[in-house]
Amino acid sequence: HLTILMLAAGFRTEYVPDAIAATVVPDRLVPYLRQQLRWARSTFRDTALALPLLPRLDFYITLDIAGQNLLPLLLGVSILTALAQIALTSELPWPTVLIIASMTMVRCSLAAFRARQLRFLAFALHKPISMFLLLPVKVYALCT
Numbered sequence: 001h002l003t004i005l006m007l008a009a010g011f012r013t014e015y016v017p018d019a020i021a022a023t024v025v026p027d028r029l030v031p032y033l034r035q036q037l038r039w040a041r042s043t044f045r046d047t048a049l050a051l052p053l054l055p056r057l058d059f060y061i062t063l064d065i066a067g068q069n070l071l072p073l074l075l076g077v078s079i080l081t082a083l084a085q086i087a088l089t090s091e092l093p094w095p096t097v098l099i100i101a102s103m104t105m106v107r108c109s110l111a112a113f114r115a116r117q118l119r120f121l122a123f124a125l126h127k128p129i130s131m132f133l134l135l136p137v138k139v140y141a142l143c144t
Contacts, residue, residue: 001042004050007057017115036134040141043068060114067107072138075100079131100127 003013026032047069054062078100082093104124112120 001046001049004046004053007053008049015114017117033133033137036137037141040134040138041144044142060110063110071103071107072135075131076135076139079135100131 006013026035047065050057050065054065057065078096082096085091085093085096104127105121108121108124111123112118
């Protein structure tokens, strides 16, 4: 939010690869999901504030903002379609699984390339948590 306010005021921001940030992550599920709900609401609110700034932003930042908002929607539709296929045909929808895995690896690879740190590839391990715990939280955040 602070970055968007600074950009709206005409200041520049710069990516600093050796910057260190820390946060407190709850160690129990319900407080963690409440934190993620607050963060998801903030992301949607900040995206609305950032829309007029998108033409002036770095392409990667614009891509990331679009991804943070559109990819959960596309992922939700993909999961619902996959569940419908499983229910109707009793077959695992391999194309959907492969597309989700591919999109995950592309996003992680872009982050690793941009940051010049291979450890960003490990973020792909977060996808099951993202799909089955955080996606419903994001849908709820968008609706509320």
